[in-house]
Amino acid sequence: MSPTTVKPKTSTKIKLQRPPLYKVILLNDDYTPREFVVMVLKAVFRMGEETASRVMLTAHQKGACVIAVYTRDVAETRAKEATELGKAKGYPLFFTTEPEE
Numbered sequence: 001m002s003p004t005t006v007k008p009k010t011s012t013k014i015k016l017q018r019p020p021l022y023k024v025i026l027l028n029d030d031y032t033p034r035e036f037v038v039m040v041l042k043a044v045f046r047m048g049e050e051t052a053s054r055v056m057l058t059a060h061q062k063g064a065c066v067i068a069v070y071t072r073d074v075a076e077t078r079a080k081e082a083t084e085l086g087k088a089k090g091y092p093l094f095f096t097t098e099p100e101e
């Protein structure tokens with residue numbers, strides 16, 4: 001009988017870190033036309049007509065509405081892009097970002 005060799009079993013657990021997420025928030029204002037807000041939500045955030053209308057109305061009634069959650073880069077780029085569309089038309093439409101707790 002050959003001697004038994006005990007091989008220690010080692011394992012390394014790799015913990016995958018998820019990137020922190022950021023909310024994109026739509027702020028209400030008194031001047032941007034409702035249809036324009038809906039158009040921007042559809043164009044930049046790929047929303048359908050119904051979702052875009054509902055989100056616009058929520059911001060209109062409550063003052064602000066969280067519209068999406070992305071990694072920091074995507075959130076900041078889209079918020080800027082959407083804000084620029086309003087700016088180009090002279091509207092004060094504003095999208096901001098905030099880290100998700």
Ligand code: TYC
Pocket residue numbers: 026027028029030031032033034037056057059060093
């Ligand atoms: N309050 C604007 C109006 O009455 C419409 C509006 C809605 C503007 C939502 C911005 O985030 C907004 N024309």
